Structures are given as C-alpha cells and as structure tokens.
Amino acid sequence: MSKKPQEQDRRTARKIAQAKTAYMSNAKWRKLFSALHDLPGGCPVVGIKLISHPTVLSVPTPGPDFEFEDHFGECGGVSCVPFSHIEFVGVSNFRATNSELIQHLNAFGKWPVTEADEGILIQGYDWS
Numbered sequence: 001m002s003k004k005p006q007e008q009d010r011r012t013a014r015k016i017a018q019a020k021t022a023y024m025s026n027a028k029w030r031k032l033f034s035a036l037h038d039l040p041g042g043c044p045v046v047g048i049k050l051i052s053h054p055t056v057l058s059v060p061t062p063g064p065d066f067e068f069e070d071h072f073g074e075c076g077g078v079s080c081v082p083f084s085h086i087e088f089v090g091v092s093n094f095r096a097t098n099s100e101l102i103q104h105l106n107a108f109g110k111w112p113v114t115e116a117d118e119g120i121l122i123q124g125y126d127w128s
Helices: 004-017 026-037 098-106
Strands: 045-050 056-060 086-092 113-116 119-123
Touching (some): 026 086, 026 098, 098 119
Antiparallel strands (some): 045 056, 045 086, 086 119, 113 119
C-alpha cells in the first residue's frame, strides 16, 4: 500500500487543525448536497475545492442518497473523499441568481455562504 495517500491525509489533518472555525459537519454537508439536488431545475454539477488539491474540481453533485455518513465517492474521478476534506463548494448561478440560490438553501439550514460573480461558495472552514 502506498504511503502517499497516508501522508496526504496527515497533511490535510494538520491543515484542518489550523482552521479558526470548522463550519460544516458530515451531516451538514449531506444536507447541503441534498438541498442542491432539490433546487428547481436541479444542480447537476458543483465545484468542490478539497484542502489537499490546488484547484477546484468540477464534479457531479454528490448525493442525494449517501451510502456512507462521513464521505462521498460518487463524484467521477474523486473517490471516497471525507466530507471534512472539503474546503468549499461552489454553485453556479447559471440556472438561478445568487439570491435565489441562497433563499433555497436557507430553507434547509444556515450556511456559511460567500457570493461571487459566477455563483455562491459554501465554506467549510475559516482560515483567518
């Protein structure tokens, strides 16, 4: 078995330990992805920024049903990723405005949302 994934997990765990605040739990991530599937018109793809990955990955929206409580693995080239490794999720405003996206998500819970020109970001951590 390669030590590379284990070392990457250790580095990710160290980075997570440095976060000022962890906003999202496994349950909140599952709830968020289920809410995105419930959007009028759907949300087939999201951008996921993993702590250990330098770029945002465009992947099919995880869920709405999850086989595991603490990770997702149904996202194309990304397999068995712990929810705790998600730095943020980006949702495009291609099908709905930022305010419509936020209003829809707020019906399901409170989220650490940042608005951008191309959509919204749901933050997993505060690093400042």
